[in-house]
Amino acid sequence: MPRSHRGSSERKPESVRNGSRTQRRAAPARGDRGGRLCGRYLLDAARQSPFRVRAVVHGPSGRARVAALGADEIVEADLAEPDSVRRAVKDADSVFMIPPAFHPEEDIFAIRALEAAENAGARRFVYLSVLHPHTPGLRHHLRKANAEAAVRGSHLDWTILQPSMFAQIVLSTWGRAPAGQVDVPFDVSHRFSFIDLRELAEVGVKVLSEQGHDSATYELAGPTTTPAEALRIAGRARGVQLEARTVDWAKAPLPPGVADDPSRGPDMRAMWQDYDRHGLHGNSNVLRMLLGREPASFAEATAAFDVP
Numbered sequence: 001m002p003r004s005h006r007g008s009s010e011r012k013p014e015s016v017r018n019g020s021r022t023q024r025r026a027a028p029a030r031g032d033r034g035g036r037l038c039g040r041y042l043l044d045a046a047r048q049s050p051f052r053v054r055a056v057v058h059g060p061s062g063r064a065r066v067a068a069l070g071a072d073e074i075v076e077a078d079l080a081e082p083d084s085v086r087r088a089v090k091d092a093d094s095v096f097m098i099p100p101a102f103h104p105e106e107d108i109f110a111i112r113a114l115e116a117a118e119n120a121g122a123r124r125f126v127y128l129s130v131l132h133p134h135t136p137g138l139r140h141h142l143r144k145a146n147a148e149a150a151v152r153g154s155h156l157d158w159t160i161l162q163p164s165m166f167a168q169i170v171l172s173t174w175g176r177a178p179a180g181q182v183d184v185p186f187d188v189s190h191r192f193s194f195i196d197l198r199e200l201a202e203v204g205v206k207v208l209s210e211q212g213h214d215s216a217t218y219e220l221a222g223p224t225t226t227p228a229e230a231l232r233i234a235g236r237a238r239g240v241q242l243e244a245r246t247v248d249w250a251k252a253p254l255p256p257g258v259a260d261d262p263s264r265g266p267d268m269r270a271m272w273q274d275y276d277r278h279g280l281h282g283n284s285n286v287l288r289m290l291l292g293r294e295p296a297s298f299a300e301a302t303a304a305f306d307v308p
Helices: 033-046 060-067 082-088 106-119 139-152 167-173 197-209 227-238 264-278 285-291 298-303
Strands: 002-004 024-028 052-057 073-076 092-097 124-128 157-163 180-184 192-195 216-220 242-246
Touching: 033 052, 033 060, 033 167, 033 197, 052 060, 060 073, 082 106, 092 106, 092 197, 106 124, 106 139, 124 139, 124 197, 139 157, 139 264, 157 197, 167 192, 167 227, 167 298, 180 227, 192 197, 192 227, 197 216, 197 285, 216 285, 227 242, 227 298
Parallel strands: 024 052, 024 092, 052 073, 092 124, 124 157, 157 216, 180 242
Antiparallel strands: 002 024, 002 092
8 A cells, every 4th residue: 555745635545544644655455355354454544544545456346345444545456567556656655565365476566566666756665475484385475575575675664564364364264154063274273373453454554654663574473372262262252163173185175266276276275285284373572562562362353353
C-alpha cells in the first residue's frame, strides 16, 4: 500500500493512521486468501492512522471488497505489468507490499513494486515476507528471501516483516470444518507459532507511521501451540468438538486453484512436507517488544474471529 507524499490533501490510501492524514500510503495486495485477510486487517488498523490510504487491487471484485472496508482511494493494478505498478504507487510516500503467495514470480513482483516506489520518490517500503524465508526446500520461501535481498539493497527506508502462520488462516481453513475429525496434511502434534492478524496489522501500521524502524528485519512469531490444540480451541468457540488428524501430505487434496497449477501445487505440497517434519515456530520476543504487551494467544484470536 502506498501512502501519499507530504503535503498532499487527497484522501488516504491503504495502511494509515488518524491525525492530520496528509500523507498517502499504498499497498499492492495479493489475491490469495491470506493476502485478502491480511489486507482486510491492515485496512482496519489504518483507519486509526494519521495518513491517507490507497488500496491497490487486481480487479473489480477486489475494488468492491476494499471499498466496503473504507479505503480512501482504490486503484487497480496488474503486478505483471510494470507501467500498471508505477501508476499504482505514483505520489506515494510509503508502500506496504503484500506479495501473492505461491506465485512463481512473487519475488519479481515484489522487486517491481520496490523499483516503482523508488522511481516514484517514495520514502518508505515495507515488505511482508515470511518466518524463516531461507528454507532450502521451500521455493515460495526462497522467493521471499530473494525479494528481501533486493529490499535490503534499496536506498529507501525499508522494513521487512517476517510473520509466522496466520491464526486466521487456520481458523478459516480448518476451524469451519464439521464437528468430528479434521484432516490436516502434516503432523498435528508439532509446534507452530500462530500470529493474530490484528496484531500483524498493528505492527504494520506502527512501522509505517513511526520513526526508528528503517533497515529493520522483524521476526514476528505469535505464541506457540500445536494444530491439534488449535483446532480443539476453534471447536470450543463454536460449541463443537474438532479433532485434528494427520493425513499424508503427499495424498491430501489441494485447494481449488492450486491443484492444477504446475508451480503452486508442488510448492504447497513441499510446505506441507516441511511442516510434517518440523512444524513452524519462532520466538515471540520481537512481536512482544513492538506491541508493548503480550501477543494474543490462539484462543484470543479465535474469540475475535467470525467462525460460524
